[in-house]
Amino acid sequence: MNRNFLVIEPEEGIAVLKGLASSARISMLKLLHEKGPMNVNEIAAVLSLPQSTVSTNIQVLEDAGLIRTERAKKGNRKICYPTAEKVLVVFKSEYRAVKNDAIEVSMPIGLYTGFEVTAPCGLCSPDGIIGLLDVPNTFLDPDRMKAGLLWFTRGFVEYQFPNNAKLANAEITELEVAIELSSEVPGTSADWPSDITLTINGVDVGTWTSPGDFGDKRGVFTPSWWKLKGSQYGKLKNWRIANDGTYVDGLRISETGLVALDLKSHHSIRIRIGVKDDAQRPGGINIFGKGFGNYDQDILLRIKTA
Numbered sequence: 001m002n003r004n005f006l007v008i009e010p011e012e013g014i015a016v017l018k019g020l021a022s023s024a025r026i027s028m029l030k031l032l033h034e035k036g037p038m039n040v041n042e043i044a045a046v047l048s049l050p051q052s053t054v055s056t057n058i059q060v061l062e063d064a065g066l067i068r069t070e071r072a073k074k075g076n077r078k079i080c081y082p083t084a085e086k087v088l089v090v091f092k093s094e095y096r097a098v099k100n101d102a103i104e105v106s107m108p109i110g111l112y113t114g115f116e117v118t119a120p121c122g123l124c125s126p127d128g129i130i131g132l133l134d135v136p137n138t139f140l141d142p143d144r145m146k147a148g149l150l151w152f153t154r155g156f157v158e159y160q161f162p163n164n165a166k167l168a169n170a171e172i173t174e175l176e177v178a179i180e181l182s183s184e185v186p187g188t189s190a191d192w193p194s195d196i197t198l199t200i201n202g203v204d205v206g207t208w209t210s211p212g213d214f215g216d217k218r219g220v221f222t223p224s225w226w227k228l229k230g231s232q233y234g235k236l237k238n239w240r241i242a243n244d245g246t247y248v249d250g251l252r253i254s255e256t257g258l259v260a261l262d263l264k265s266h267h268s269i270r271i272r273i274g275v276k277d278d279a280q281r282p283g284g285i286n287i288f289g290k291g292f293g294n295y296d297q298d299i300l301l302r303i304k305t306a
Contacts, residue, residue, distance in 0.1 A: 149289065
């Protein structure tokens with residue numbers, strides 16, 4: 001199940017806010033979510049609105065990225081599709097300048113904008129379990145924002161970071177992504193390899209094989225209530241994407257470089273982390289954030305600029 005969320009900051013998302021600032025457009029979005037894809041004439045008929053009014057407002061929604069349109073195979077009518085199930089407005093982005101040539105953005109692990117996961121799976125905050133264990137729909141629970149640990153067997157979670165370099169009209173020279181990760185097995189096992197793939201803006205940049213699911217000792221920041229037989233900590237992995245390829249902890253693992261990501265064309269940087277269905281070693285994944293594991297950090301994106 002693929003659930004899409006749109007995260008915006010007010011300064012960047014004026015078009016989105018404009019798209020939502022109309023009762024007619026809100027009605028159109030609700031209709032598309034309830035009934036599925038429709039053409040302009042169908043929307044006009046259901047909402048008892050002039051076709052010209054619907055066409056104008058559909059264009060506003062499309063410009064904002066709140067819907068997408070396709071031409072019908074027969075005829076010349078536009079078919080309208082909703083693009084996001086939820087819109088999250090973030091008034092304060094957690095980012096900071098590291099040096100004059102770098103920006104860091106920290107993303108809570110529960111603030112994913114899309115997901116598709118299989119059981120066993122689950123989420124918990126430093127205070128307790130979130131929702132139901134082994135029920136993928138729990139990943140829709142609003143309390144996911146508090147998550148400090150999440151896990152699943154196959155699939156992915158995707159995060160949408162602001163492309164602050166584009167806003168500053170600066171050239172990106174490197175991207176770094178740091179995440180604390182481990183495999184996922186019922187209980188724990190130090191020998192349980194899993195191929196974990198990082199994807200940026202739809203491009204697979206490289207796969208790291210986690211050696212196991214670690215439970216030999218309690219994680220430094222893992223709360224005392226969390227069962228000792230559960231995943232305790234992971235390895236802090238650093239993906240670095242440069243012009244000449246992708247590196248994990250300094251070791252070059254693929255030829256995929258910055259050019260393939262086409263960052264200049266995107267206002268956001270979409271980072272997907274997961275275990276693919278065709279992974280050679282599909283050993284699941286644990287993602288550790290603040291309040292769990294050994295590093296007490298969320299997903300960190302560092303953007304280096306010229």
